[in-house]
Amino acid sequence: MDNVHARAGGRPTTGRRYRAAFASVAVGLAVVASTVAVATSASAGTTLGASAAEKGRYFGAAVAANKLSDSTYVGILNREFNSVTPENEMKIDATEPQQGQFSFANADRIVNHARANGMKVRGHTLAWHSQQPGWMQNMSGTALRQAMLNHVTQVATYYRGKIDSWDVVNEAFADGSTGARRDSNLQRTGNDWIEAAFRAARAADPGAKLCYNDYNTDNWSHAKTQAVYNLVRDFKARGVPIDCVGLQSHFNSGSPYPSNYRTTLSSFAALGVDVQITELDIEGSGTTQANTYRNVVADCLAVPRCTGITVWGIRDTDSWRASGTPLLFDGNGNKKPAYTATLEALNAGNPTPPPTTAPPTTPPPTTPPPTTPPPTGGGCTASMTLNQWNGGFVATVRVTAGSSSINGWVVTVTLPGGANITNTWNATNSGTSGSVTLRNVSYNGRVSAGTSTEFGFQGTGTGPTGTPTCTAS
Ligand code: 9MR
Numbered sequence: 269m270d271n272v273h274a275r276a277g278g279r280p281t282t283g284r285r286y287r288a289a290f291a292s293v294a295v296g297l298a299v300v301a302s303t304v305a306v307a308t309s310a311s312a313g314t315t316l317g318a319s320a321a322e323k324g325r326y327f328g329a330a331v332a333a334n335k336l337s338d339s340t341y342v343g344i345l346n347r348e349f350n351s352v353t354p355e356n357e358m359k360i361d362a363t364e365p366q367q368g369q370f371s372f373a374n375a376d377r378i379v380n381h382a383r384a385n386g387m388k389v390r391g392h393t394l395a396w397h398s399q400q401p402g403w404m405q406n407m408s409g410t411a412l413r414q415a416m417l418n419h420v421t422q423v424a425t426y427y428r429g430k431i432d433s434w435d436v437v438n439e440a441f442a443d444g445s446t447g448a449r450r451d452s453n454l455q456r457t458g459n460d461w462i463e464a465a466f467r468a469a470r471a472a473d474p475g476a477k478l479c480y481n482d483y484n485t486d487n488w489s490h491a492k493t494q495a496v497y498n499l500v501r502d503f504k505a506r507g508v509p510i511d512c513v514g515l516q517s518h519f520n521s522g523s524p525y526p527s528n529y530r531t532t533l534s535s536f537a538a539l540g541v542d543v544q545i546t547e548l549d550i551e552g553s554g555t556t557q558a559n560t561y562r563n564v565v566a567d568c569l570a571v572p573r574c575t576g577i578t579v580w581g582i583r584d585t586d587s588w589r590a591s592g593t594p595l596l597f598d599g600n601g602n603k604k605p606a607y608t609a610t611l612e613a614l615n616a617g618n619p620t621p622p623p624t625t626a627p628p629t630t631p632p633p634t635t636p637p638p639t640t641p642p643p644t645g646g647g648c649t650a651s652m653t654l655n656q657w658n659g660g661f662v663a664t665v666r667v668t669a670g671s672s673s674i675n676g677w678v679v680t681v682t683l684p685g686g687a688n689i690t691n692t693w694n695a696t697n698s699g700t701s702g703s704v705t706l707r708n709v710s711y712n713g714r715v716s717a718g719t720s721t722e723f724g725f726q727g728t729g730t731g732p733t734g735t736p737t738c739t740a741s
Contacts, residue, residue, distance in 0.1 A: 312615040316596075316607075317350030317387075319614035320576070323569055326351040326388055326432075327614070328578035330547065333357050333374040335586065336381055340601040344582050351388040351432070353546070353578050354378045358391055359399040363423050367403045367415065370422055379430055388432040390546065390578060393481065394420045395465045396438040397452035405453065410659040410728060413457040417468045417691050417726065424472035433544060435481035435514055436469045437462050443484055447495035460662055462499070463508045467724055470509040471693035481514030481546055487526035488535060500539050506664075507722045514546035517564065518580070520592060525550065525560045530567040537573035547580040550606070551592030558609035561596070565610055569617030646672025646717065650679045650738035654731040661687075661731030664724045665695075665706070667738055669715040676713040676741035679706045679723075687729030695723035704732075707741075 313319030320327035328351025335341045345352070356362060357375040364370050382389045395416055407415055424434065440462055442450045449455050462480070469478050480500065485493045496513065503510045513536045519525045526532070536543045545568055550560045568574035581587040585599040596607040647670040654663050667677050681704055683689070688700045695706040712721045 313611070316348045316611060316614065319611055321350060323614065323617050325568070325574070326576035328352055328388065328390060328576060329582050330355040330578065330580045331378050331381075331582075332586070333377045336377060341582055341586070342381075344597060344601055346385055349387065351390060351576060351578060352378060352382045353390040353392050355392075355581070356399070358423070359393060360396065360404060360419060361399045361401040364404075364419050365401050367401075368418075370426065372426060375427075379427065383430065388576075389427075389430060390544075391424075391427060391431040391434040391476070392546075393435040393438040394423055394469060395436060395454060395461075397450060397454055398439070400453075408453055409457060412453055413461065413464070413660060413726075414690060414728075416454060416457070416461065417464060420465050420468040421472045421691070424469045424476070428473040429475060431473065431476045433477040433479050433512055433514075433542075434469055434473070435546065436466050436478045438481045439483065440480075441482060441485075441492050441495050441499075443492060445491045447491040447498075458660075463503065464662055464726060466503070466509050467693040468691060471691075477511040477542065478509055479512035479514045479542075479544060479546075480510060481516065483516040483518055483547070484523060485513075485515055486517055486519075486523075486529055486532055488528040488532040493532060497536065497539070500536065500541055504539055504541070510541060512542040512544055512575075514544050516547035516580075517545050518547060518549055518589075518594075519560065520551035520589070520594070525563060529564065530570055533567055533571040533574050537571050542573050542575045543568075543571065544575055545577040548577055549580045549587060549589060549592075549594035551589060551594045553593055554605055557594075558605040561606045562609040562613045565613035566617060569614070646670040646674060646740065648674055648677050648715065648738040648740045650736040652681070652732065652736050660726070660728050662724060662726045663731055664722060665736055666720050666722050667708075667715060668720040669717050669740070671717055673714065673716045674740040677708050677715065678739045678741055679736045680704070680739075681706070681732040681736045682734055683727070683732050684730050687727055687731065689725050689727040691727075692725040693723060695725070697725065700727075713741075 313322050316327040327349060329345060329349045331345065331352045332355050354375050357378055362374060363372060379389055404412070404415060440450055442448045449459065454461050466478055480496065482496055484490065485496050487493060500510060500513055533543050545564065548564060550557055552560070565577065568577055579595055581595050583597045583599055583601055584590055584593040584595050587595050596604055596610060598604055649668050650665050652663055652665045654661055665679055667679060683701055683704060689697055689704060692706065696709060697704050697706045699705070706723065706725065715721050
C-alpha cells in the first residue's frame, strides 16, 4: 500500500503502521506534525481523493469490473478517487460459486486496477445472508459454520496484504424496533457466528482493518443503530478483533439523512474503532441533494476517527438506484452540484487528521528507554470460555502472565473423544484431538507481567473439559 501513500502526498494513512512509526521516531514528531500542517493549509485539493487525503482520509467509489473498459468511467475513477470497493465481485456467490472452488478473476481486475493506480481497496464482503451461492443457501448448522469460516479464511488469505479494510460481516441485524439479529442461516448456526468470522479474518490477514457494515444504522436513536453499537462495545470489551464500523448511508425520503448523524459517527468512534461511510448515495437533485452531501462530508470531517467515505457508484446511471440520481456525476460523467458541494466540504473541513495518525497526547520521553532486557520466567495461567452448540464449539482462552513478563507460552487443552479442532486464531496448535498444545504466534508471545492476551479455536464435537494449563516458554 505504499503507492497509496505516495498518491496521498507521502503521508501514511494506515493507522497501525503510522502508530509504529510514531513509536520509533518520537523525537521527530514535532517536525512531522508541522510538515503536515503546512501541506494542509498550502493548497485546497481539486479532486475528491486529493482533498480527502489532505484531511488524512480517503474518498472511494464502488466499482464494477465490467465497467473498467468504459473510458469515461475509468477516467473519472482515476482522476477523483483513491479507494475502491468491488460492488459485487467479492461477494460470496462471486468468489466461491461452488463449494471449495474459488473464483477471483473479476475481483482481481478491480484490485489490480486499484493497486496500479495507488488506490486503497475495501473488501466487501466475507459473510452475509444475501448473495450466497446456491450450495451455501442450502446449508445449516455446523456444516454451514465450517463453510463460512473456510470462506472467510480462504478469501482473506488470498487477498492478504492487499485490502485496507474488510467488511467481515454485512447486515446482520434486523430492521425495526427490536434491535434483534436478522434471522438467517448464518445466524441459526449460533449467536457467536459474527465473532467467529472476525477471528478467522484476523488470523488470515492480520494487517487488514476489520469492519462490521450495515444500513439503517445512521440515526443514533434507532434500535438497529443501538444494537450494532452494543455489538461493537461488547467486542471491544472482550477482545474480539474489530477495527471499524461501516455505515452504508443510503439516504432517500424513506430513510433520510438524520440530524444526529454526527452523534452516531462520534459515538461509534468513542468505542475505539474507526468509522467509515461505506456506501453513500443520496437520492434527489440540485441544491437539496448537494446540501445533504455537504452535511455528510462535514460530519465525517468533524469526527477524527471517521477515516473515509465511499460513494456507491460513480455516475447516476451506474447506481443500483439509478432512477433516484443519487451520485456525484450525471449519466454523461459531468460533475453535479452534489460533486461541487462535496469537494467544497472536503476542502473546508477540519484539517486535523484522524487520531490513528495524530501525535500522542503525552510528550515523547526525554530520557532513552532502559536497556535492561525484559524479565523472563514467572509463569502464566490460562482460563477458557466455551460457546457450545449441538455438534460444535468455539473456545476462547485467556493467557495471563504472572509476576514477571513472559516471551512465549504453551497452553494444553484436553478434548473429549470424537472432538476435533478445525480452526485456530492467534495461536498454532499441534494436533487436533485428545491432548492438544497451542503455542503463541509471532505477535502475541510477549505478555507483560500481570497482563493478558487471548486466542481461540473452533471445533466439531464437544469442547475441551477441565481447565487449560499454561507454561511460559
Ligand atoms: O449495488 C449492488 C447491486 O449491484 C447488487 O445487485 C445488489 C445485490 O445484493 O447489491 C448491491 O450492493 C449492496 C451492497 O452489497 C450491500 N448494501 C446494499 C447495497 C445496495 O443494495
